[in-house]
Amino acid sequence: MTMTPTSPAGSTGSAGSTASPDKLLAPVLSATWDQPESWSLRTYRDHGGYAGLRTALAMAPDDVIAYVKESGLRGRGGAGFPTGMKWQFIPQGDSKPHYLVVNADESEPGTCKDIPLLYANPHALIEGIVIACHAIRSGHAFIYLRGEVVPVLRRLHAAVAEAYEAGYLGKDALGPGKDLQLTVHAGAGAYICGEETALLDSLEGRRGQPRLRPPFPAVAGLYACPTVVNNVESIASVPAVLARGKEWFRSMGSEKSPGFTLYSLSGHVARPGQYEGPLGITLRELLDLSGGIRPGHRLKFWTPGGSSTPLLTDEHLDVPLDYEGMMGAGSMLGTKALQIFDETTCVVRAVTRWTEFYAHESCGKCTPCREGTYWLVQLMRDIEAGKGLMADLDKLADIADNINGKSFCALGDGAASPIFSSLKYFRDEYEQHITGRGCPFDPAKSTVWADRPAGKSTAEVNA
Missing domain, CATH: 3.40.50.11540 (NADH-ubiquinone oxidoreductase 51kDa subunit)
Known part of the structure; x- marks a missing residue:
């Protein structure tokens, strides 16, 4: 569905934009x-x-x-x-x-x-x-x-x-x-x-x-x-x-990224949907238009263009959502699929699910992607279940590096992106899974654990 201009509402975890919604949407x-x-x-x-x-x-x-x-x-x-x-x-x-x-x-x-x-x-x-x-x-x-x-x-x-x-x-x-x-x-x-x-x-x-x-x-x-x-x-x-x-087209957006586009906002946001605006709008502004993060929660991490683009955090709320802005932040605009995750989300679990997806969808034509995604899944599952070792974190990065830029097409790069970016911003969370022998997050407070019995940790389910 498309969202019509509304008054900014909700909380993004920091100060909101004061711009008019009519000027933000196109x-x-x-x-x-x-x-x-x-x-x-x-x-x-x-x-x-x-x-x-x-x-x-x-x-x-x-x-x-x-x-x-x-x-x-x-x-x-x-x-x-x-x-x-x-x-x-x-x-x-x-x-x-x-x-x-x-x-x-x-x-x-x-x-x-x-x-x-x-x-x-x-x-x-x-x-x-x-x-x-x-x-x-x-x-x-x-x-x-x-x-x-x-x-x-x-x-x-x-x-x-x-x-x-x-x-x-x-x-x-x-x-x-x-x-x-x-x-x-x-x-x-x-x-x-x-x-x-x-x-x-x-x-x-x-x-x-x-x-x-x-x-x-x-x-x-x-x-x-x-x-x-x-x-x-x-x-x-x-x-x-x-x-x-x-x-008229160039009057919107920026010099190198002109025009309008559709932003797909999903996840832990009050009003998910399609928001059509000029290139260069920020996530803070889109969250204001969509009612902010779901009540009582704060932004933890997000993807600017689907799971194949490196994930970002709340420190990137004001980075322009255009090609140059995202590249400068170390990510990519991609398909403008803004997946929003709040503090109840386990990064390790999210990245594991994405990695499983890429391993399943690999066509198998080239060795780096076919073999690399398989071994990434094995390591991620062990870490999520509390069976991993500290050495596995360096091994994860090494395997991702052997896939990134070396596979036949961009699927390999997409599989490596969430690994690299999650280790960059949330390495401590990976370490907690290893030292604590399981996931430290309470599944009862999250909306992304639907396939896990209430009150059980990942380690308990996988035991």
């Missing part, structure tokens, strides 16, 4: 989510939908690419690579077909922005797809959707049918003799298929595993043809840029 993609039948073509057009497409089709393809590049729009899937520059990499004047692939395989723990967007406003993505296909001279686009979200799949199919009927897709959609086909493909639920080359292999009917690069998808992507792979939010943001202008 609803664009989420502006019509509360409208009747917001997913329909009628509602979308009633609120200015497809105006950006008209502007784009009146421009030459290269001019559209230049315009998006000048707007400063960066990829919203995690890496933050400039969208217009990615489009520019597609070779022109070649004899091969060009493809656009939209990555809707949202799998990062804590990330929940693309699925609500597709459910409430699918035509924003479809309009963005048509604009992007015009720009890169593509006649066929694909949406690779996470297969478990069947209601979204149905709604997306219905929206695509509406677009075909209205002439935005199909015969002559991009001009006389320029047809455009859009295929919606449901994946089979593999985290690794969120990696763009593994996604392409899966889309071609093969096992989803990352490809060796070069060649890059822009040269040899889907079916060995030039391909652009973009995130849902990246493409859905394009129509607003074309309709309202690059200067």
Whole structure:
């Protein structure tokens, strides 16, 4: 759900922001989510939908690419690579077909922005797809959707049918003799298929595993043809840029991270949800908008972009949530999946669960990730259960170092991030598990111990 501007309330554990909520939020993609039948073509057009497409089709393809590049729009899937520059990499004047692939395989723990967007406003993505296909001279686009979200799949199919009927897709959609086909493909639920080359292999009917690069998808992507792979939010943001202008877009955010974005706020917060604001807003401001940490508790740690980004603490409340700000703090903006944890949360347990996830989702193609994540899980489980040794902490860091930057794709880096950052900020908590022979936290006071019998420690459960 999208959260409408509210008066700052609740406690973040420190002084709150005094800025007006109306100035902090910037609803664009989420502006019509509360409208009747917001997913329909009628509602979308009633609120200015497809105006950006008209502007784009009146421009030459290269001019559209230049315009998006000048707007400063960066990829919203995690890496933050400039969208217009990615489009520019597609070779022109070649004899091969060009493809656009939209990555809707949202799998990062804590990330929940693309699925609500597709459910409430699918035509924003479809309009963005048509604009992007015009720009890169593509006649066929694909949406690779996470297969478990069947209601979204149905709604997306219905929206695509509406677009075909209205002439935005199909015969002559991009001009006389320029047809455009859009295929919606449901994946089979593999985290690794969120990696763009593994996604392409899966889309071609093969096992989803990352490809060796070069060649890059822009040269040899889907079916060995030039391909652009973009995130849902990246493409859905394009129509607003074309309709309202690059200067309007650059009026939000910072110089190097301009524009608006969706922040997914979850965990121990009073009002979790989607908060659409300019890049550069701080966690303190978002917590003020969301009612703060749940009553009677304080912030302990949080992730800025899902579990694959290094975790941060309450000392980072005022760091700008943009690409440069997060990098300066030693983390990454990632998918803007802000998972909030209060003082009742056991860091060791949280990191253990994340590590188990990455070990399970590793495709097994490369040795550092396949073997490294397995051994990280064994060490983390022992430490959580009170069976670990002090030497295991250095061993954890050593294994994570052998994964980080040495695996075939970024899954290994994501698995190492929570290990490195939790040892950096909460090494004493790891040591308490070892010296105290178990978890020092009371499960009765936490909301993250649902699978543990009340009143029992981890050591007691695992004994």
